[in-house]
Amino acid sequence: xxxxxxPVLTKxxxxxxxxxxxxxxLFAYVGLPSLIVFLTYATYTAFQSGNGxxxxxxxxxxxxxxxxIQALLVGIITPALTxxxxxxxxxxxxxxxxxLSLLPRxxxxxxxxLSATLFxxxxxxxxLPLASLCFLLGGIAxxxxxTAYVLLLSCAFLYGAVGIAASSVAKSxxxxxxxxxxxxxxxxxxxxxxxxxxxTGPFGGNGVGLTALNPIGAVSSGxxxxxxxxxxxxxxxxxxxxxxxxxxxxxxxxxxxLEYPRSDRTPLLRTLCAAFTLLLAxxxxxxxxxxxxxxSGNSLMAVSIxxxxxxxxxxxxxxxxxxxxxxxxxIRLIFDPRRLRTGDAASGLLYGVLLVLIxxxxxxxxxxxxxxxxxxxxxxxxLSLLWLLGTLGIWFSAAARSRWAALTATLAxxxxxxxxxxxxxxxVGNSPRxxxxxxxxxxxxxxxxxxxxxxxxxxSLRTPALLFQAPFRMVTPALYGLLGIGFLGLAERARRASxxxxxxAS
Amino acid sequence: xxxVELVNLRKEYxxxxxxxxxxxxxxxxxxxxxxxxxxxxxxxxxKMLATLLEPTSGIARVxxxxxxxxxxxxRSLIGYMPDAFGVYDDFKVWExxxxxxxxxxxxxxxxxxxxDMALDLTTLTEKKDAYVDELSRGMKQRLCLAKTLxxxxxxxxxxxxASGLDPRARIEIKELLKELxxxxxxxxVSSHILPELADFCTSVGIIxxxxxxxxGPIEAIxxxxxxxxxxxxxxxxxxREKATALLPSVEHVKSVKRIGETLRVDYSxxxxxxSEVLLxxxxxxxxxQSFAEQDTDLEDIFxxxxxxxxx
Numbered sequence: 054x055x056x057x058x059x060p061v062l063t064k065x066x067x068x069x070x071x072x073x074x075x076x077x078x079l080f081a082y083v084g085l086p087s088l089i090v091f092l093t094y095a096t097y098t099a100f101q102s103g104n105g106x107x108x109x110x111x112x113x114x115x116x117x118x119x120x121x122i123q124a125l126l127v128g129i130i131t132p133a134l135t136x137x138x139x140x141x142x143x144x145x146x147x148x149x150x151x152x153l154s155l156l157p158r159x160x161x162x163x164x165x166x167l168s169a170t171l172f173x174x175x176x177x178x179x180x181l182p183l184a185s186l187c188f189l190l191g192g193i194a195x196x197x198x199x200t201a202y203v204l205l206l207s208c209a210f211l212y213g214a215v216g217i218a219a220s221s222v223a224k225s226x227x228x229x230x231x232x233x234x235x236x237x238x239x240x241x242x243x244x245x246x247x248x249x250x251x252x253t254g255p256f257g258g259n260g261v262g263l264t265a266l267n268p269i270g271a272v273s274s275g276x277x278x279x280x281x282x283x284x285x286x287x288x289x290x291x292x293x294x295x296x297x298x299x300x301x302x303x304x305x306x307x308x309x310x311l312e313y314p315r316s317d318r319t320p321l322l323r324t325l326c327a328a329f330t331l332l333l334a335x336x337x338x339x340x341x342x343x344x345x346x347x348x349s350g351n352s353l354m355a356v357s358i359x360x361x362x363x364x365x366x367x368x369x370x371x372x373x374x375x376x377x378x379x380x381x382x383x384i385r386l387i388f389d390p391r392r393l394r395t396g397d398a399a400s401g402l403l404y405g406v407l408l409v410l411i412x413x414x415x416x417x418x419x420x421x422x423x424x425x426x427x428x429x430x431x432x433x434x435x436l437s438l439l440w441l442l443g444t445l446g447i448w449f450s451a452a453a454r455s456r457w458a459a460l461t462a463t464l465a466x467x468x469x470x471x472x473x474x475x476x477x478x479x480x481v482g483n484s485p486r487x488x489x490x491x492x493x494x495x496x497x498x499x500x501x502x503x504x505x506x507x508x509x510x511x512x513s514l515r516t517p518a519l520l521f522q523a524p525f526r527m528v529t530p531a532l533y534g535l536l537g538i539g540f541l542g543l544a545e546r547a548r549r550a551s552x553x554x555x556x557x558a559s
Numbered sequence: 560x561x562x563v564e565l566v567n568l569r570k571e572y573x574x575x576x577x578x579x580x581x582x583x584x585x586x587x588x589x590x591x592x593x594x595x596x597x598x599x600x601x602x603x604x605x606k607m608l609a610t611l612l613e614p615t616s617g618i619a620r621v622x623x624x625x626x627x628x629x630x631x632x633x634r635s636l637i638g639y640m641p642d643a644f645g646v647y648d649d650f651k652v653w654e655x656x657x658x659x660x661x662x663x664x665x666x667x668x669x670x671x672x673x674x675d676m677a678l679d680l681t682t683l684t685e686k687k688d689a690y691v692d693e694l695s696r697g698m699k700q701r702l703c704l705a706k707t708l709x710x711x712x713x714x715x716x717x718x719x720x721a722s723g724l725d726p727r728a729r730i731e732i733k734e735l736l737k738e739l740x741x742x743x744x745x746x747x748v749s750s751h752i753l754p755e756l757a758d759f760c761t762s763v764g765i766i767x768x769x770x771x772x773x774x775g776p777i778e779a780i781x782x783x784x785x786x787x788x789x790x791x792x793x794x795x796x797x798x799r800e801k802a803t804a805l806l807p808s809v810e811h812v813k814s815v816k817r818i819g820e821t822l823r824v825d826y827s828x829x830x831x832x833x834s835e836v837l838l839x840x841x842x843x844x845x846x847x848q849s850f851a852e853q854d855t856d857l858e859d860i861f862x863x864x865x866x867x868x869x870x
Contacts, residue, residue, distance in 0.1 A: 060661035068649040145645035149611055150706070153639055154662035155631065 281339025
């Protein structure tokens with residue numbers, strides 16, 4: 054079988070190694086860990102005495118040093134290789150010529166991404182001699198080293214995909230680079246707690262999963278195993294699947310952004326996102342949910358926070374867009390299942406419902422019988438939150454007619470609604486807090502409702518000042534439902550207004 | 560079937576109409592000069608034909624294929640050279656051409672021959688192994704033209720191919736275009752400088768503020784715009800009044816203007832009729848010092864039809 058030719062890949066590979074830049078990167082990539090390993094060795098030998106019986110300890114130290122530094126370097130280097138992929142072509146005015154050729158857009162994106170990943174693979178290969186020092190000293194199994202390399206490569210693919218997606222979105226390479234690094238930092242710090250928990254041992258008596266998602270965690274993931282809904286897996290597999298899938302979603306999104314004329318990749322993109330949600334729900338609920346039987350409030354709260362966070366992101370990402378379609382009734386635009394294949398904000402709400410139901414199904418099937426009522430209540434609460442934020446996103450989209458403005462505004466509103474009311478509960482000193490009328494704001498936040506999910510619920514937030522004496526988990530969804538209807542009305546008004554603004558064709 | 564056909568092509572941006580209902584037809588082998596001041600809509604029109612921009616309304620067809628509906632099919636038929644383009648650093652001349660040949664799916668085995676041919680045509684053979692960023696501007700322009708030809712397109716869309724070049728490089732590009740004309744290519748070439756195009760275009764179109772004001776073969780346009788030819792007559796000072804009074808009564812004379820020492824006559828008659836004007840003057844007792852037909856060129860037409868407005 055002949056491998057299909059990709060001129061962009063050939064070009065990138067050919068020019069990457071020209072000049073001195075690539076060699077400087079290679080030098081720094083191998084030089085920095087070498088220096089630190091040498092310093093580690095010097096420190097270790099200075100404080101240790103003996104005849105080398107404990108050399109395996111040094112082997113372990115070498116291993117974690119070499120791979121932790123590599124993980125950081127991969128995170129720094131890879132996005133820089135791809136973030137200019139598309140935007141730099143546009144800035145150098147080479148993009149028009151390239152996009153006019155018969156080369157499909159996926160060829161351009163994949164060529165750039167693959168060449169960056171291959172360059173990182175070269176860097177990783179160059180570090181092999183350093184890594185093999187661990188074998189000399191012992192304490193590390195070859196499988197651990199291989200796993201660490203595979204995971205670093207999967208991180209490189211993901212970070213490269215983040216870079217190329219940022220490049221296809223941003224107007225300039227500077228913007229693309231800062232966007233890519235911001236996203237990677239968010240990814241890094243969101244997954245860091247899992248990695249730390251994986252390294253230092255399980256916390257709170259619960260199992261830890263997805264430790265290898267973070268590159269630092271990837272280093273220590275060789276020997277443990279993780280349990281998801283009773284299924285025992287090596288840590289590298291979930292990380293590989295999640296990183297790989299997220300990378301694929303971002304790559305397809307980048308191709309979709311570039312396409313002209315837009316060949317509709319929305320169905321593919323939405324199917325991939327649904328598959329990614331399913332995968333993530335399986336792994337995230339897998340290690341948090343088994344204990345969600347109402348016995349352990351901690352894990353139920355963890356599941357609730359994850360679900361509500363995911364719902365917020367789903368609403369902000371999918372139910373926002375560059376304006377709304379001007380023809381057809383708004384209700385039909387939102388609830389017509391045939392419109393799921395379109396990519397606009399209105400159809401995003403129904404798609405979001407689908408994603409939340411996927412999460413709910415995984416949670417319901419995966420948990421024990423006794424915690425199923427709680428998971429159903431959680432799904433209901435998530436759906437109501439989705440309705441609130443989704444309608445808000447649709448309204449913002451209709452009013453601002455800019456995806457980014459609507460997305461930012463929706464996220465900001467979500468933060469204000471969730472966290473703002475909780476601030477009223479802050480007390481200073483030891484004196485007990487007096488109930489005030491402001492306590493009613495708690496109905497707006499999903500968290501008091503989430504804390505009541507297990508049925509028994511904590512009653513600490515219930516004060517005599519509250520208007521309704523019904524539980525939060527019943528009042529909050531009802532309130533969200535009503536507010537959502539209001540936002541839909543506002544969205545329809547904004548849509549009508551935008552219809553009249555369009556200048557008539559002269 | 561016309562090779563290129565534009566029907567009521569229109570492009571609107573948010574607050575601006577860049578091209579207003581442009582219609583045009585080109586047959587195989589036509590060389591169409593697209594003239595207009597900067598910002599008139601030339602580049603937008605060419606970009607729409609090149610499948611880089613989607614028309615707001617109207618139809619653009621190349622070889623009968625709708626550009627908006629099937630851009631992929633159109634792309635193999637056209638070669639587009641933008642007015643401003645970049646080249647990849649760290650790339651050699653032959654690699655640059657090989658890259659685009661591969662991007663246009665030219666079989667690997669045919670590429671070396673085609674690259675040599677394109678380099679030969681653009682007289683860049685000796686620069687084959689040079690790095691692209693070492694080339695002069697004129698050479699880069701020729702290299703871009705070589706790249707445009709590498710997949711043997713039927714239609715060439717050249718946007719300001721000679722802008723920013725020194726006179727020698729300009730002449731080289733011009734010669735190259737003549738060669739392409741001889742090869743039977745259909746070319747749409749835009750420029751805001753007229754003499755560049757006058758030599759080799761079979762037809763021209765003048766565009767201003769997004770509207771095609773006139774279009775057609777150069778002679779036909781001259782006739783349409785000027786209503787015929789312009790005669791320059793020089794008479795002594797004392798006879799000038801007499802001649803000015805006499806000329807309008809001569810058949811086919813449309814107007815008479817005094818410019819300095821000469822009289823400028825717009826004449827709509829044929830070449831044979833032209834002598835009647837001289838005869839009438841001499842019979843009227845006017846002493847004629849010189850009598851000649853003025854060389855009208857595109858510049859005159861351009862200045863007459865455009866208003867110096869830019870969209």
